[in-house]
Amino acid sequence: xxxxxxxxxxxxxxxxxxxxxxxxxxxxxxxxxxxxxxxxxxxxxxxxxxxxxxxxxxxxxxxxxxxxxxxxxxxxxxxxxxxxxxxxxxxxxxxxxxxxxxxxxxxxxxxxxxxxxxxxxxxxxxxxxxxxxxxxxxxxxxxxxxxxxxxxxxxxxxxxxxxxxxxxxxxxxxxxxxxx
Numbered sequence: 001x002x003x004x005x006x007x008x009x010x011x012x013x014x015x016x017x018x019x020x021x022x023x024x025x026x027x028x029x030x031x032x033x034x035x036x037x038x039x040x041x042x043x044x045x046x047x048x049x050x051x052x053x054x055x056x057x058x059x060x061x062x063x064x065x066x067x068x069x070x071x072x073x074x075x076x077x078x079x080x081x082x083x084x085x086x087x088x089x090x091x092x093x094x095x096x097x098x099x100x101x102x103x104x105x106x107x108x109x110x111x112x113x114x115x116x117x118x119x120x121x122x123x124x125x126x127x128x129x130x131x132x133x134x135x136x137x138x139x140x141x142x143x144x145x146x147x148x149x150x151x152x153x154x155x156x157x158x159x160x161x162x163x164x165x166x167x168x169x170x171x172x173x174x175x176x177x178x179x180x
Contacts, residue, residue, distance in 0.1 A: 026119075031155075033057065034051060034052075035049075036050060036051030048061060055104060055153065056071065059071060063151060070107045070151075071106050071110075072104065072105055074154065075103075076102075077100040077101065097159060098156060098157070098158060099159065101156050102154075103153045104154075105151070105152045105154070106150045106151035106152065108150070110150070111144060111148035111149055117150070117152070118137075118149055118150065119152065120156070121156065122156050122163055123158060125171065127172055127173065129156075129174055133152075136152050137150070161177070162176060163177070
C-alpha cells in the first residue's frame with residue numbers, strides 16, 4: 001500500500017483479512033489438485049497440497065482427514081474423472097444445459113454451520129453459484145438439520161453460452177440461462 005495509503009485504512013483486522021485470503025487460496029487449491037499449493041500465516045503453515053492430481057488428497061490437505069474420508073465421489077457426464085466405463089452416453093444426467101458434474105460431497109453426518117464449505121466451480125472457475133449450492137442442499141433432503149450445510153467440491157461443465165459470468169465485478173457470481 002505504499003503507493004495507495006488511503007486503501008490501508010479500509011483493511012479490517014488481521015484475522016478477517018486472512019480469512020479472505022484463505023478463502024481464495026483454498027478455492028484455487030481445490031480447483032487445481034495437480035498444482036502444489038501452500039498457505040502460511042504468522043510463520044505457521046495453514047495447509048499444503050501435494051500437487052499429485054488427487055482431488056480427495058487436496059480436500060484432506062485443506063479440510064482434514066476426517067472430512068476427506070467422509071466424502072463420496074460424484075461424477076456424471078462430461079469430463080468427470082476420466083473413468084467413463086461404458087454405461088449411458090451422458091452419464092445419467094437429465095436433459096438440459098449441464099454437460100457434466102464431478103467432485104466430492106460429504107456424508108450427511110459431516111456438516112458445518114455455514115455454507116462456506118460448499119465450493120462450486122463452473123467450467124473450472126470458482127464461483128458462488130447459489131442455485132448450485134441450493135441444489136446440493138436439496139439433494140440431501142431431510143438428512144441435514146435445517147441449520148447445517150455439507151462439505152462439497154463440485155465442478156460443473158456448462159456450455160459457455162448458457163452461463164453469464166458478468167454478474168459480479170470479481171466474477172464470483174454466475175447466472176445460468178436455465179437455473180432449473
